[in-house]
Amino acid sequence: xTAEPNEIKLKAIGTxxxxxxxxxxxxxxxxxxxxxxxxxxxxxLDNIDEFSHIIILWWIHKSRRPxxxxxxxxxxxxxxxxxVFATRSPDRPNPIGKTxxxxxxxxxxxxxxxxxxxxxxxxxxxxxxxxxxYDSADNATAPPWMVKE
Amino acid sequence: xTAEPNEIKLKAIGTxxxxxxxxxxxxxxxxxxxxxxxxxxxxxLDNIDEFSHIIILWWIHKSRRPxxxxxxxxxxxxxxxxxVFATRSPDRPNPIGKTxxxxxxxxxxxxxxxxxxxxxxxxxxxxxxxxxxYDSADNATAPPWMVKE
Numbered sequence: 001x002t003a004e005p006n007e008i009k010l011k012a013i014g015t016x017x018x019x020x021x022x023x024x025x026x027x028x029x030x031x032x033x034x035x036x037x038x039x040x041x042x043x044x045l046d047n048i049d050e051f052s053h054i055i056i057l058w059w060i061h062k063s064r065r066p067x068x069x070x071x072x073x074x075x076x077x078x079x080x081x082x083x084v085f086a087t088r089s090p091d092r093p094n095p096i097g098k099t100x101x102x103x104x105x106x107x108x109x110x111x112x113x114x115x116x117x118x119x120x121x122x123x124x125x126x127x128x129x130x131x132x133x134y135d136s137a138d139n140a141t142a143p144p145w146m147v148k149e
Numbered sequence: 150x151t152a153e154p155n156e157i158k159l160k161a162i163g164t165x166x167x168x169x170x171x172x173x174x175x176x177x178x179x180x181x182x183x184x185x186x187x188x189x190x191x192x193x194l195d196n197i198d199e200f201s202h203i204i205i206l207w208w209i210h211k212s213r214r215p216x217x218x219x220x221x222x223x224x225x226x227x228x229x230x231x232x233v234f235a236t237r238s239p240d241r242p243n244p245i246g247k248t249x250x251x252x253x254x255x256x257x258x259x260x261x262x263x264x265x266x267x268x269x270x271x272x273x274x275x276x277x278x279x280x281x282x283y284d285s286a287d288n289a290t291a292p293p294w295m296v297k298e
Contacts, residue, residue: 008208008272010157010243037234041242043218046232053286057206057245059157069192083195085186085276088283093190094159094274096206098247100286123157125243127234132296134237136285137202137249147281 012059012123014038014109020119023062023090025074028117032104035111035124042109045127049106053130056116059123060095067091073146097122100130161208161272163187163258169268172211172239174223177266181253184260184273191258194276198255202279205265208272209244216240222295246271249279 018033020026035056037045048054071089073079084092101113111127118124163186169175184205186194197203220238222228233241250262260276267273 008159008161008274010159010245012155012157013242041218041234044232044234044242046219047229047235048232050235050292052288052290055247057243057247069190070195080196083193083197085190085193086196086199086278088277088280092275093162093193094206096159096245096275098204098206098277098284100284102286123155125157126241126245128237128247129235129291129295130286130289131237131291132286132289134296135247135249136289137251137279137281139201140279140281140285141201142278142280143199146278147283 010125012125013041014124016058016116016118016120016122016124018116018118018120023119029115031116032112032114033116035113037109037111037124039109045106045109045111048111048127048129049103051103051129053100054103054113055128055130055135056099056101056118056124057126057128058097058099058118059125060090060097061123062119063095064091067093067095096125100135159274161274162190163273165207165265165267165269165271165273167265167267167269172268178264180265181261181263182265184262186258186260186273188258194255194258194260197260197276197278198252200252200278202249203252203262204277204279204284205248205250205267205273206275207246207248207267208274209239209246210272211268212244213240216242216244245274249284
């Protein structure tokens with residue numbers, strides 16, 4: 001055992017199945033994908049279909065390492081250089097993706113969702129129900145060009 | 150090297166400073182706390198104060214292991230037993246907390262925030278800007294008793 005003192009270890013709970021095979025910046029709102037949860041965790045999905053939306057935390061396994069301190073948002077050099085924590089860049093110190101998706105169907109250990117911007121083969125770290133009022137922020141402001149139309 | 154094949158390793162990027170010293174279910178919306186980011190990552194916070202709200206991903210270091218498959222939400226036995234992925238229980242396979250907070254001030258490597266339900270000493274994994282329309286879901290539904298008043 002030679003783990004670093006502050007090291008935190010995770011293990012994927014499942015995998016994304018998507019038609020998107022490589023990282024891209026294409027619009028993902030309408031993309032359907034499946035999340036295959038490890039079959040020994042099937043029971044932990046019970047009741048999830050009582051929610052219309054769920055939050056997926058996933059491991060951005062194709063991110064650049066080491067992560068840069070600053071990036072041009074969306075990889076567009078016309079966007080000003082910003083601290084990486086002020087962006088949603090996949091290249092970040094702990095590359096964890098967080099996406100709110102529409103839950104279409106749960107069947108056993110498979111979740112069908114819409115709007116997941118994670119590529120095929122992405123390891124999934126956690127599934128959480130989306131709770132209006134807790135996950136949403138009223139009157140939140142952001143630079144206008146970063147807000148989804 | 151004897152790491153398990155699917156093991157994912159993270160390292161905290163900072164630590165929470167809060168007056169809440171032990172896990173509790175008290176209301177946290179009005180609680181002020183500080184996030185101290187490792188000083189070698191200070192630059193990665195630049196521009197974050199262009200956002201009113203940020204998302205904190207944190208390590209729930211006091212969660213129960215191994216995680217149960219089902220829990221009574223909010224630890225209340227009057228709430229029906231639900232699959233852990235259909236709840237926000239801290240006891241989950243990968244205990245990552247996700248909270249949307251109000252960003253009050255950024256000074257160097259310190260973020261002052263309001264609404265963080267993580268106790269003093271909590272390791273922080275990631276900071277993301279909250280983007281209205283991407284992080285929020287219109288018309289989301291959830292069991293009424295789970296929605297924040």
